[in-house]
Amino acid sequence: MKNLKILFVEDLLTDVEIAQREISKEGIKFEHKVVDTEEEFKKALTEFRPDLIISDYSMPKFDGMRALKITRSRIDYIPLIILTGSMNEETAVTCMKAGADDYVIKEKIRRLPFAVKEVLEKHLTHKAKKQALQDLNKSEKKYRLLVRNLNEGLMQVANNDRILYVNQALCDIFGYREDELIGKFGYKTLFLSVDHDFIKEKNSLRSEIPYEKYEIKGRKKSGEIIWLNISGSAVKNDNGDVVGSVGLLTDITERKRAEEAMKASEIKYRSLAENTSDLIVVIDLQGTITYISRSIEEETGFKEDEVIGKNIKTLLTEDSGKFALNILQERLVGKKYKSTFEVSLIDKTGQIIPFECGTSSISEKGKLKGFQIVARNITERKLVENKIREKDIQFRKLSKNVPDLIFQFTRRTDGRYCVPIASEGIKNIFGCMPEDVIDDFSPIAKVLHPEDQARVINDIEYSAKHLSNFTCEFRVQIPGRPDQWILSNSTPEKLPDGSITWYGFNANITERKLIEEKIEKSLIEKNILLKELYHRTKNNMQVIASMLKLQARHLGNKQLHNSYQEVITKINSMALVHQKLYEAQDLSSINLKEFISEVARNLQKSYRIKGTNIELKFNLQKVFVNIDTAIPLSLVITELISNVFKHAFPKGGKGIIKLNLFEDNEKKVVLELADNGVGIAQNLNLRKSASMGLQNVFTLIEFQMNGEISYLSKNGLLWRISFQHDVKKVRI
Amino acid sequence: MEKIKILLVEDEAIIARYLSMELELEGFEICGFVANGNDAIQKALEEKPDLILMDINLQGDRDGIETMEIIREEQLIPVIFMSGYSRTEYTERANKLDPISYFVKPIEAEFISPIIKEYFKEKLK
Numbered sequence: 001m002k003n004l005k006i007l008f009v010e011d012l013l014t015d016v017e018i019a020q021r022e023i024s025k026e027g028i029k030f031e032h033k034v035v036d037t038e039e040e041f042k043k044a045l046t047e048f049r050p051d052l053i054i055s056d057y058s059m060p061k062f063d064g065m066r067a068l069k070i071t072r073s074r075i076d077y078i079p080l081i082i083l084t085g086s087m088n089e090e091t092a093v094t095c096m097k098a099g100a101d102d103y104v105i106k107e108k109i110r111r112l113p114f115a116v117k118e119v120l121e122k123h124l125t126h127k128a129k130k131q132a133l134q135d136l137n138k139s140e141k142k143y144r145l146l147v148r149n150l151n152e153g154l155m156q157v158a159n160n161d162r163i164l165y166v167n168q169a170l171c172d173i174f175g176y177r178e179d180e181l182i183g184k185f186g187y188k189t190l191f192l193s194v195d196h197d198f199i200k201e202k203n204s205l206r207s208e209i210p211y212e213k214y215e216i217k218g219r220k221k222s223g224e225i226i227w228l229n230i231s232g233s234a235v236k237n238d239n240g241d242v243v244g245s246v247g248l249l250t251d252i253t254e255r256k257r258a259e260e261a262m263k264a265s266e267i268k269y270r271s272l273a274e275n276t277s278d279l280i281v282v283i284d285l286q287g288t289i290t291y292i293s294r295s296i297e298e299e300t301g302f303k304e305d306e307v308i309g310k311n312i313k314t315l316l317t318e319d320s321g322k323f324a325l326n327i328l329q330e331r332l333v334g335k336k337y338k339s340t341f342e343v344s345l346i347d348k349t350g351q352i353i354p355f356e357c358g359t360s361s362i363s364e365k366g367k368l369k370g371f372q373i374v375a376r377n378i379t380e381r382k383l384v385e386n387k388i389r390e391k392d393i394q395f396r397k398l399s400k401n402v403p404d405l406i407f408q409f410t411r412r413t414d415g416r417y418c419v420p421i422a423s424e425g426i427k428n429i430f431g432c433m434p435e436d437v438i439d440d441f442s443p444i445a446k447v448l449h450p451e452d453q454a455r456v457i458n459d460i461e462y463s464a465k466h467l468s469n470f471t472c473e474f475r476v477q478i479p480g481r482p483d484q485w486i487l488s489n490s491t492p493e494k495l496p497d498g499s500i501t502w503y504g505f506n507a508n509i510t511e512r513k514l515i516e517e518k519i520e521k522s523l524i525e526k527n528i529l530l531k532e533l534y535h536r537t538k539n540n541m542q543v544i545a546s547m548l549k550l551q552a553r554h555l556g557n558k559q560l561h562n563s564y565q566e567v568i569t570k571i572n573s574m575a576l577v578h579q580k581l582y583e584a585q586d587l588s589s590i591n592l593k594e595f596i597s598e599v600a601r602n603l604q605k606s607y608r609i610k611g612t613n614i615e616l617k618f619n620l621q622k623v624f625v626n627i628d629t630a631i632p633l634s635l636v637i638t639e640l641i642s643n644v645f646k647h648a649f650p651k652g653g654k655g656i657i658k659l660n661l662f663e664d665n666e667k668k669v670v671l672e673l674a675d676n677g678v679g680i681a682q683n684l685n686l687r688k689s690a691s692m693g694l695q696n697v698f699t700l701i702e703f704q705m706n707g708e709i710s711y712l713s714k715n716g717l718l719w720r721i722s723f724q725h726d727v728k729k730v731r732i
Numbered sequence: 733m734e735k736i737k738i739l740l741v742e743d744e745a746i747i748a749r750y751l752s753m754e755l756e757l758e759g760f761e762i763c764g765f766v767a768n769g770n771d772a773i774q775k776a777l778e779e780k781p782d783l784i785l786m787d788i789n790l791q792g793d794r795d796g797i798e799t800m801e802i803i804r805e806e807q808l809i810p811v812i813f814m815s816g817y818s819r820t821e822y823t824e825r826a827n828k829l830d831p832i833s834y835f836v837k838p839i840e841a842e843f844i845s846p847i848i849k850e851y852f853k854e855k856l857k
Contacts, residue, residue, distance in 0.1 A: 550753060605843065
């Protein structure tokens with residue numbers, strides 16, 4: 001330890017010596033320096049650096065109060081003792097007030113060493129205390145920093161719940177500024193009125209329950225309600241009395257909400273699980289049943305507690321157990337698994353019941369803990385399925401040997417087509433398998449002939465729209481096979497869901513089509529031949545007519561020439577029948593309306609040249625006749641009209657021929673020919689006349705056409721001809 | 733008075749004979765009758781008739797309309813068509829050649845004659 005350094009401020013050296021002696025006497029070792037001016041004193045303070053100053057109160061050049069003032073103006077603390085010759089009470093008090101540590105009167109110098117010791121001791125204690133205070137200050141700063149930066153809200157309240165301190169996090173939780181909270185009542189400001197009494201009670205019981213944790217609702221400045229977790233502890237003063245509380249607050253609103261939602265969903269789920277007819281099973285990773293819904297009893301006869309804790313395998317047949325655990329195993333290693341699968345349960349009586357299961361995994365904190373299985377009794381569905389399967393097998397057996405396709409075809413509400421049922425004949429018709437088209441029309445669409453596709457789809461849509469029978473012939477192009485003609489026939493039906501389904505068949509009609517094509521081709525050929533034949537016949541008749549005309553030129557006999565002329569007109573009328581026939585669309589029937597008027601006009605032209613002036617009046621309906629009727633009729637018409645031109649108006653002048661054609665009530669064709677000419681003598685029977693032409697007329701109508709012919713001579717001559725006619729009946 | 737010179741193209745000889753006789757009696761000159769298109773072209777260019785009476789159905793590959801088209805490339809000779817077929821089948825093609833008339837057989841010379849006379853009435857005066 002270094003020596004104690006004492007600075008004496010004294011003008012009398014003897015006094016210094018006495019003081020030194022007295023101090024040394026008490027065993028205190030020290031160095032010393034003596035000054036008696038202010039300058040020397042200041043210099044010694046920085047150079048000598050005394051631990052203790054002993055100063056005379058009054059000196060010629062300096063004084064104790066001044067030294068004290070200088071000393072106390074420094075940062076460091078140097079103890080100072082006033083040593084004086086005489087001192088009254090007043091001076092002593094002044095010195096002590098000014099900061100002196102002690103004072104000693106020279107007459108009682110013996111007290112000096114004790115004063116030195118005491119002052120030094122006091123000084124050391126003070127110094128230590130100061131250090132401690134400094135340390136405390138530092139740690140408090142640290143602590144405050146910590147509190148300020150704490151993520152959790154921190155609040156200190158007095159016993160009456162007035163807020164003394166809050167940190168930033170607390171302000172953030174509630175949305176207040178610090179100055180808005182300090183001094184306010186905590187319970188009033190931050191909590192709900194229903195909880196005020198609760199909070200006050202907590203604070204008042206702080207001395208009995210110094211620490212506790214609880215969850216409570218709080219209210220933010222915005223009015224929003226939040227959930228808080230509070231850790232409260234008592235704050236005590238130095239005497240150990242409780243003076244308030246400090247609370248650590250955490251906003252747990254999110255957690256609370258999640259908890260509440262979970263609780264709600266759990267309640268919902270539980271009631272669902274308990275009330276559903278489906279069986280709900282929860283198992284752990286070993287397959288042990290940890291939960292089973294009440295419906296287990298109804299389904300299997302087992303009670304819940306008979307099953308819980310057992311392995312799921314014990315409920316299943318051996319195969320099903322292996323199968324189910326295998327699926328869960330696959331799921332465990334993250335493999336893809338079937339979303340639903342079927343298992344067989346054994347009930348209490350040993351009967352096997354089919355169930356369909358769906359599983360979902362149960363995880364806790366991201367770790368797989370088990371599985372939840374929802375199982376549905378599918379006994380009835382199985383029965384139906386089996387029946388359907390039986391029917392399906394029957395249908396397949398039944399249709400297996402039919403080379404044609406028997407099918408059910410469906411147009412779904414979205415407009416897509418599919419073929420739910422198809423017989424094996426689909427291989428022959430479309431080159432695909434029944435299962436290819438159950439849900440997909442494209443294997444068929446693909447092979448439809450491109451030229452026929454649009455038409456087929458159009459016909460399907462038409463049938464769907466009008467629910468009319470679907471009949472369509474189309475071609476199919478299957479790679480590696482020649483094009484085939486298919487006939488499709490089916491009846492549509494609208495299903496409750498709005499889709500449309502057809503039941504029907506498709507047959508290969510390629511051979512029939514080929515024959516039809518041949519027939520059509522030969523028909524065209526036949527028609528060409530027929531047309532040619534008519535044309536040639538007509539041509540030949542004209543040649544004959546021309547020959548007769550050439551001959552007639554050379555006759556020189558008027559009567560004979562007229563006979564030739566009659567024959568020529570008849571040949572021309574027959575030629576006209578042939579012309580009309582090849583002009584006819586069907587090459588077999590001619591329109592009498594056109595034919596009669598044309599014959600009459602031709603005759604009119606022929607006879608007008610010979611000086612007659614006879615007008616034609618037609619009232620003709622459309623009547624079609626075939627060649628068997630047309631030829632004799634043409635001869636009859638020609639004869640009768642010619643006769644009018646030749647005989648009815650012997651004196652020339654104006655005449656009228658009326659021609660009426662119609663069908664009577666009995667569907668007989670009636671032709672009337674009337675003129676306003678001279679008529680015939682009353683006693684003349686035309687049937688018995690010598691005219692070859694008229695003889696022919698009666699014979700043709702009555703004998704050949706099985707018709708009726710009559711005449712009436714009144715204001716001219718009226719002919720009435722009627723005959724039964726069937727245009728389709730052609731004599732072969 | 734100069735006679736109207738007519739070339740008769742008709743593959744049926746009897747009809748051709750009849751027509752030519754009748755037309756001669758009506759005072760026309762028949763400068764020839766031929767049965768096929770090639771002969772018709774040759775004869776028409778040789779004889780340069782005033783009129784051709786042309787049957788549409790002829791022997792050989794060429795029909796009457798085609799034959800007339802070829803003749804018209806060389807000579808602007810008026811034509812009257814005759815046909816066993818109804819008008820509609822050939823009318824469109826025939827009309828391009830602007831015929832004086834179009835007759836459907838049977839043909840009576842007495843119907844043709846007035847039409848020819850009417851057409852050539854300036855020349856006949």
